[in-house]
Amino acid sequence: MNEEPNFKRIFLDTHLTKECKQKMWDGDIDIYNLEELKFCTERAKKVYGGYLSAMREVYGPNYSEFPDDPEVWARVVGQGRARRVYGIGSSDLDYLVTGTSSSVGSAPSQAEYQRSQEEVQVMRTQMVDLEVRLQQQLQEFMQNWRPPSS
Template sequence: MTYGREPTWKELFLQTHLTKECKEKLRKCEISIYDMENLKFCTNRSKEVYAMHDIHGSDLTDCPDDPEVWARVQVGCHRTTQVFGVGSSDLHYMSGTSSSSNGCAPSSVEYQRSAHAMRTQLAKLEARLEAETKERKDLRVHLETERKTREDLQQHMKSELQDFMKNWHPPNN
């Protein structure tokens, strides 16, 4: 798309993240860059970033106090890179002090710390669940062995009783 000027952030973002068909409609002016209902993004994440831009403006360095959006957009599933000024890559992450970078406000640091604590707790719970599952399996094996032993003992006692009854002669009176 030729603008005759530098493209805006929105125009550039849309050319990068919209489906081919949607870019064509945009080029033909069938839809507007503000028409969220008809803009078809390649991924949900890119749609959320675009929506976040609409809500909070182009300066995202203030890290808006919207943890749900940040969780989906910046720390979403399958994210392999760090967000600058956030997370374990930030030297000030664990201390809770503000980063020297133009990164995030303390509310986002707190959110990241909370998310880290929740991941740690989840890992501990998963380990505990795995240990309990192993204990249950071991208990099932033990109970099955005990049941088999009891059945064998009952069979043996029955056999012994039958032999005894065959060979037993009541005393004559």
């Protein structure tokens, strides 16, 4: 299992039975087939099934070919209860998933700051391009302009 950890894998590592976890690590079961997975609780099975259904809704029948989607995960896990995630407690789930906080008055994250700086740079470039085009159009107009004869 040489892949980056994600919400899906962490959830499975903490909610599957010991035997099922070993099969998952060995690659002997399909983590997208709910029938092959043996969970410690029905609630865990229901949450994971909800995640797979939500991924199918977002990405279509080939959803398993897409990477883990933390926004879909946050939406499914955060429905109708405290937004706690195993291993991180009651930390701001929005911040962990998107890098932005849902808390009022919080300082922007480094990722959010970086994105805003990139957006500013794109806008500056667009403004410079627009200014150059306007100057070219004005010069062209002035070259072709003939005062009306009286």
